[in-house]
Amino acid sequence: MARRKKIYEGKAKTLYEGPEPGTIVQYFKDDATAFNAEKKDVIEGKGVLNNILSEYFMTGLNNIGVPTHFIKRLNMREQLVRACEIVPLEVIVRNYAAGTMAKRLGMDEGTQLPRPIVEYCLKDDKLGDPLVTEEHIAAFGWASQQDMDDILSLALRVNDFLAGVMYGVGIKLIDFKIEIGRVYDGDFMRLIVADEISPDSCRLWDIETGQKLDKDVFRRDLGSLTDAYTEVAKRLGVLPKGATPMAKPTLIN
Structure with missing residues (x-):
C-alpha cells in the first residue's frame, strides 16, 4: 500500500x-x-x-x-x-476509583464504585483535557441532549462488553476512555465508537495479584x-x- x-x-x-x-x-x-x-x-x-x-x-x-x-x-x-466527525469529548467509564478520580475525591485506588460512573472531558491538550459536565456540553453545543443519551448508552454497552471479556481472562477492568464519532447517511446521523480501544486507553489489573497491565506501567515506571x-x-x-x-x-x- x-x-x-x-x-x-x-x-x-x-x-x-x-x-x-x-x-x-x-x-x-x-x-x-x-x-x-x-x-x-x-x-x-x-x-x-x-x-x-x-x-x-x-x-x-x-x-x-x-x-x-x-x-x-x-x-x-x-x-x-x-x-x-469526532465529538470533542473523551468519554470515561469508571468501575473502580483510580487515577485522577481517586485523587480528586480522596479515595483509595481500587475502591469499587457503587455503579459505573461516566465522566466527560473536553478534548483539548493545551487545557489538559478538563473535566466537563453535561451542562457545559449543552451550553457550548458540543453535543445535543439526544447525542448525550446515545453516548451514555454506547459507553455503558462498551463497558459491559469489555468488563466481561476481561473478567474471562482474569483481568479487572478498572476504567477506560473512548471517543465517539458522527457518521452521516444522507440526512441521517448516527454515533459510533471511534479512535481505539487498547491498554493505552484502559486501566487493566490482574484480578489475583493487582498487577497493572496498562499504560500506568509507563506512567509510574513499573516495568x-x-x-x-x-x-x-x-x-x-x-x-x-x-x-x-x-x-x-x-x-x-
Whole structure:
C-alpha cells in the first residue's frame, strides 16, 4: 500500500487518507506519552500490540451490534476505518476509583464504585483535557441532549462488553476512555465508537495479584510496557502463548 496523504498526527497514531472516499488509514505509533505529553518515550512494538488489540475489541463490539469505525486491519500497524466527525469529548467509564478520580475525591485506588460512573472531558491538550459536565456540553453545543443519551448508552454497552471479556481472562477492568464519532447517511446521523480501544486507553489489573497491565506501567515506571501489553494479548488469544514481546516489528506497506 503506497503511503497516502497525512491528515492528522496525534500522540499515538497518525491518520492518512484511505483508498476509498469516506475511509481513513489509522497508523499506530510506538510513541508513549503521559501527563499530557510531559513524559515521552518510544516503546518498540507498542503500536503493533495496540493495533491487534484494538482490532480485537472493535470487531467484538461490531459483532454484538455496537457500531464502530473499524473496517479491517491492513497490516501490523495499520487499520482501515470509517471517516467520521469526532465529538470533542473523551468519554470515561469508571468501575473502580483510580487515577485522577481517586485523587480528586480522596479515595483509595481500587475502591469499587457503587455503579459505573461516566465522566466527560473536553478534548483539548493545551487545557489538559478538563473535566466537563453535561451542562457545559449543552451550553457550548458540543453535543445535543439526544447525542448525550446515545453516548451514555454506547459507553455503558462498551463497558459491559469489555468488563466481561476481561473478567474471562482474569483481568479487572478498572476504567477506560473512548471517543465517539458522527457518521452521516444522507440526512441521517448516527454515533459510533471511534479512535481505539487498547491498554493505552484502559486501566487493566490482574484480578489475583493487582498487577497493572496498562499504560500506568509507563506512567509510574513499573516495568516493561511491552511485556504488560503482550500479557493482555496472550490472555485474549490474539498472540500465541509462547510469543515474546515484539522488538523492531516490520511494517508491511
